[in-house]
Amino acid sequence: MFLRNRLATKTSALEPATGRSSPPPRPPLGTSSQAPSGRLPLASSSLPAATPGHRPPDGRMQLKAEVHRRLVEDLRRRGLDETATEAELRQAIGEVMDQTAASGRPLGRTERDRLVEEVYNDVLGLGPLEPLLADDDISEVMVNGPFDVFVERSGRIERAVVRFADEAHLRRIIDRIVSRVGRRIDDASPMCDARLVDGSRVNAIIPPLAIDGSVLTIRKFRKDPLKITDLLELGSLSGAMGEFLEAAVAAKLNVLISGGTGTGKTTLLNVLSAFIPGGERLITIEDAAELQLQQEHVIRLETRPGNVEGSGRVDQAELLRNSLRMRPDRIILGEVRGPEALTMLQAMNTGHEGSLATVHANTTRDALARLETMVLMAGMELPLRAIREQVASALDVIVQIERGQDGRRRVVGITEVVGMEGETIMLQEIYGFRKEGVREDGSVRGSFRAAGIRPKCADRLERAGLGLASDHWLAANQ
Numbered sequence: 512m513f514l515r516n517r518l519a520t521k522t523s524a525l526e527p528a529t530g531r532s533s534p535p536p537r538p539p540l541g542t543s544s545q546a547p548s549g550r551l552p553l554a555s556s557s558l559p560a561a562t563p564g565h566r567p568p569d570g571r572m573q574l575k576a577e578v579h580r581r582l583v584e585d586l587r588r589r590g591l592d593e594t595a596t597e598a599e600l601r602q603a604i605g606e607v608m609d610q611t612a613a614s615g616r617p618l619g620r621t622e623r624d625r626l627v628e629e630v631y632n633d634v635l636g637l638g639p640l641e642p643l644l645a646d647d648d649i650s651e652v653m654v655n656g657p658f659d660v661f662v663e664r665s666g667r668i669e670r671a672v673v674r675f676a677d678e679a680h681l682r683r684i685i686d687r688i689v690s691r692v693g694r695r696i697d698d699a700s701p702m703c704d705a706r707l708v709d710g711s712r713v714n715a716i717i718p719p720l721a722i723d724g725s726v727l728t729i730r731k732f733r734k735d736p737l738k739i740t741d742l743l744e745l746g747s748l749s750g751a752m753g754e755f756l757e758a759a760v761a762a763k764l765n766v767l768i769s770g771g772t773g774t775g776k777t778t779l780l781n782v783l784s785a786f787i788p789g790g791e792r793l794i795t796i797e798d799a800a801e802l803q804l805q806q807e808h809v810i811r812l813e814t815r816p817g818n819v820e821g822s823g824r825v826d827q828a829e830l831l832r833n834s835l836r837m838r839p840d841r842i843i844l845g846e847v848r849g850p851e852a853l854t855m856l857q858a859m860n861t862g863h864e865g866s867l868a869t870v871h872a873n874t875t876r877d878a879l880a881r882l883e884t885m886v887l888m889a890g891m892e893l894p895l896r897a898i899r900e901q902v903a904s905a906l907d908v909i910v911q912i913e914r915g916q917d918g919r920r921r922v923v924g925i926t927e928v929v930g931m932e933g934e935t936i937m938l939q940e941i942y943g944f945r946k947e948g949v950r951e952d953g954s955v956r957g958s959f960r961a962a963g964i965r966p967k968c969a970d971r972l973e974r975a976g977l978g979l980a981s982d983h984w985l986a987a988n989q
C-alpha cells in the first residue's frame with residue numbers, strides 16, 4: 512500500500528474510496544441558514560439597546576448604540592418588517608448611520624463602512640464574533656464575559672481585540688445562537704450546547720454558574736478538514752505511524768484515540784475514518800455531530816438533550832444500543848464519556864470489529880482507567896477483573912495524542928493492548944515521541960520513534976492482506 516508510496520507518487524489515493532470531493536457540511540438539524548428567497552429573519556426585539564455597560568462606552572460604541580435605536584424606528588417607518596432583505600437592511604443602516612453621524616464627529620469612508628458592518632452583524636449576525644469566525648487562521652473563539660475575548664491561532668491562545676458592549680449584548684448574541692437550534696438558555700437551563708449554521712460547535716454557560724459573566728466557547732468548523740497528508744506535513748505523526756494506522760483501520764482493528772481537551776481527537780478520528788474501505792455501512796454516534804466522513808454509506812446519529820422538564824433525552828448509550836440493530840459494519844463513537852462504554856466494549860467483543868472511538872484522557876493508562884470507571888457507571892456491578900478482561904479483549908490499539916507546549920498536536924504514543932496478566936491489562940508501545948528539548952523560538956525538539964518490536968497485531972494485518980514490510984518495525988526506520 513501504503514502511505515509512503517501514495518505520498519511519493521502524489522496521487523490522491525488517500526481520498527475517500529468513493530472519489531467524491533468533500534461535500535459541503537450538511538446544515539445541522541433544526542437549523543435553517545436563511546429564510547427562503549434570500550429574506551433574512553430580523554428580530555427587532557433582539558436589537559442591542561443603548562444601555563451603558565459596566566465600562567463606559569467609547570464614542571464608536573455610543574454611535575453604534577444610537578444607530579441601533581434609530582434603526583428600529585427607521586425600519587418601522589419604511590415598512591420594512593421582520594423579513595427585510597440583506598441589501599435593504601444594509602442600506603437602511605448606512606442611511607441611519609449617515610444621519611446620526613452628521614450631528615457628531617465626521618466619519619471617514621472606511622470607518623463608516625466598518626461601522627455599518629458592525630451594526631449589521633449585531634442586528635443579524637453574531638456581532639463582534641463575526642470577524643473572528645470569518646478568520647480562517649482562528650480555530651477556537653473563547654468569550655469570557657463581555658470584555659475578555661480570546662482566540663486560538665495556530666495552536667496558541669491570544670487575546671482578541673473585539674469586545675461586547677456589555678453583558679446584555681453578549682447575552683443577546685448567545686440567545687440568537689441557541690434559539691437558532693431550537694434551544695434556550697435561561698435561569699432554568701443555564702448551560703447549552705449548540706451549533707452555528709456552518710457546523711461550528713458552541714457551548715454557552717451563563718451567570719450565576721459562570722461567575723464573571725456569560726462564557727461562550729466556539730470550536731470552529733474547518734471548511735477543509737485536515738487529512739493525513741496535512742497531519743504529516745504539520746509534524747503530528749511520522750510516516751511509519753501513518754502507515755501502521757492506515758493498515759490497522761483497514762484491517763478492522765478496534766482503535767481508541769485518547770487525548771486531553773482540544774488535542775485533536777475528533778480530527779484524528781476523522782482522518783483515520785478515511786482509511787475505512789468504501790462499501791461498508793458506517794454509523795456515527797456523537798453528542799454534537801462534528802465528524803465529516805467522506806464515505807458514501809454513512810448514517811449519522813446525534814444525542815438529544817432533555818427538554819426543560821427533563822424528558823425526551825436520548826443519550827449515547829441508547830443510540831449505540833439502537834445502532835446495533837441497524838446492521839452496522841462499523842460503529843464510530845465520537846467520544847466515549849459515560850455508561851455507553853460498556854455497550855461499546857460488548858459490541859467490539861461480539862463481532863463489531865473495526866470500531867473507532869475517542870476518550871478524554873491524558874495518558875494511555877488513564878484512558879484504560881477512565882473506561883473502567885465508565886463501565887462501572889453503567890451500574891452492572893461487574894467485578895473489576897471482568898471489566899478489565901472486556902477492555903483487554905475489545906481494544907487492539909490506543910493512540911495517545913498531546914498538544915505540546917509549542918501548541919503543536921502530536922501522536923505521542925501508539926500502543927497495542929496485548930492481553931491480561933493477573934489483574935493488569937498488558938500494554939506494549941509500538942511507537943512513541945521522544946522529546947529532546949525546546950528551541951529558542953519555543954518549538955519542541957524531538958523525534959518519533961518505533962519501539963523496535965513487531966507487535967502481535969502484525970499477524971492480523973498480514974492475514975488481512977495488509978502486512979507491513981518486516982523492516983517497518985525497526986526503530987531506525989521511521
Ligand SMILES: Nc1ncnc2c1ncn2[C@@H]1O[C@H](COP(=O)(O)OP(=O)(O)OP(=O)(O)O)[C@@H](O)[C@H]1O
Nearest residue numbers: 650742745747771772773774775776777778779920
Ligand atoms: N494535528 C493537528 N494539527 C493542527 N491542528 C489540529 C490538529 N488536530 C486538530 N487540530 C485543530 O485543533 C482543534 C481541536 O481539534 P479537535 O476538535 O479534533 O480536538 P478534540 O481533542 O476532539 O477536542 P475536544 O476535547 O474539545 O473534543 C481544531 O481546531 C482542529 O482543527
Ligand SMILES: [Mg+2]
Nearest residue numbers: 776777778846
Ligand atoms: Mg472532540
